[in-house]
Amino acid sequence: MAAVSQTTVVPADAELLQAQADLWRHSLYYLTSMALKCAVELCIPTAIHNLGGAASLQDLVNALSLPKTKLPFLGRLMRLLVTSGIFVSGEDEGSYRLNPLSWLLVEGAEAEDHGYQKYFVIGTNSRNCVDAALSLADWFKKDLSMPPPSPFEDLHGVPLFHDYTPTLGEDFDIMINKSLAAHDNFAIGTTVRECNGLFQGLQSLTDCCGGDGTMARAVVKVFPGIKCTVLDLPKVIKKAPADDAVKYVAGDMFDSIPPAQAVLLKLVLHFWDDEDCVKILERCRNAIPSREEGGKVIIIEVVLGHSMEPIMYEAQVLLDMLMMVNTRGRQRAENEWLEIFMKAGFSDYKIVKKIGPRAFIEVYP
Ligand SMILES: C[S@@+](CC[C@H](N)C(=O)[O-])C[C@H]1O[C@@H](n2cnc3c(N)ncnc32)[C@H](O)[C@@H]1O
Known part of the structure; x- marks a missing residue:
């Protein structure tokens, strides 16, 4: 059994409860990324912009042609995104507005300087990149030749942004290059x-x-x-x-x-x-x-x-x-x-x- 370090401090009750909340947050932050990706894929920022800068859930359901039954679920998604600082609550109860972050995700509103960041969100949260992140512990355990391939390359057999990346699918290659361009040109x-x-x-x-x-x-x-x-x-x-x-x-x-x-x-x-x-x-x-x-x-x-x-x-x-x-x-x-x-x-x-x-x-x- 490992010796207990003399510096290990057993947390007090209040600290344990705070630690549990922090553990929830850190274990579940991926859901913020996925909720953001979902909002981008549904074009919620663009819909709010087109609706004059503020929208209720009903407005969004109508504008995005979502089934009416999804309204309460959309409310829960928007609650997380407001809590995470991606949208802000409007003056009217149950309405939502854009902030500078969600403004970056409005299609067609880009001024000379406004880098439209939809593809940064889509690319960084794409299945191939998320799978690479999920393989991180396996990658650490492998004694790979130096310099080691990235977890992405080790898992998928081809590096990212390489002549062979299109073998992972032409759509992925096009999308990931748009993601890079959004990041670089911002x-x-x-x-x-x-x-x-x-x-x-x-x-x-x-x-x-x-x-x-x-x-x-x-x-x-x-x-x-x-x-x-x-x-x-x-x-x-x-x-x-x-x-x-x-x-x-x-x-x-x-x-x-x-x-x-x-x-x-x-x-x-x-x-x-x-x-x-x-x-x-x-x-x-x-x-x-x-x-x-x-x-x-x-x-x-x-x-x-x-x-x-x-x-x-x-x-x-x-x-x-x-x-x-x-x-x-x-x-x-x-x-x-x-x-x-x-x-x-x-x-x-x-x-x-x-x-x-x-x-x-x-x-x-
Ligand atoms: C991250 S991207 C573009 C960065 C660009 N300076 C920007 O800020 O938009 C990297 C670029 O490097 C180019 N590149 C990669 N290897 C290169 C090489 N050996 N010689 C010249 N260009 C190269 C790629 O084709 C790609 O356009």
Whole structure:
């Protein structure tokens, strides 16, 4: 029998009862995720928006063409979603309104800056991703070769966001890519405006892994003087929209990166392990001039930090778990970023600004 640690404290009665309530909450939080997914699939946020911003249960049942018998069940779903801060109660008893979170789930209401997040909810709660999370304990017990495949790859036999991912179903592949795009493109305009000091005065910029050029086009819109190049894999560049605002280059960042005064890595490094991050940053260093000539790498990523308000930190840590379950990547704390920068031969860095759960980092040769 294991020896009882001298520091183990037997909880008092009141603590035990609180602990039971906390255990219920933590064991059942998945039901909040599923209720959110259900609300998105039923298009409840869009229905409330179309009904003028407030709706009763009866309004929702009518608007969504649900059987009348489901009205009381819908009431219970909405009660959980209000309690979880996803909707708010309206002024009239039994009515519901949108808040900024549910506004992100309204179809067709997106302004330039409003990233429609339906597919983030659907993707992160998809069966393949949830099954990977359910396999976590089995994955921990396996002595896998290093670097280990993610639980997703170990369970499904193919990595996520890979050429072979469509073997899990074309619909899944399309949906999960929409989920990634929703995550990556969220609040792009705000990002550029909030951090215009990063781009001010730049003559040229390479957006490394810039996808279809959404970020590069947003930069050029605010800073038309910057010569912007987007590097991505040939299969992505082939589908990029034709426009004169940015130049597209098909290639592999592990081979070389088109030279520019600055290289942007937005939400790229969190997908790769430390060794690959060092390789990518070494290629970036080869692509930029000296610090005196304005050379820098601009990184937009999470910097894990206890110093943030608890909800922001919790969001960061959950996002790290999402990466751990589904990819070989991770979120990093400032000291972990520093280690990678130094290994890649950079001399200094600065966290220029934090917006939301992410930070803007400048790294200097
Ligand atoms: C997370 S996504 C897009 C991130 C993008 N910077 C954004 O914020 O929207 C990662 C991108 O990296 C690209 N990519 C992956 N491996 C690459 C490589 N070896 N060379 C160039 N691009 C690559 C993918 O095709 C994909 O478009």
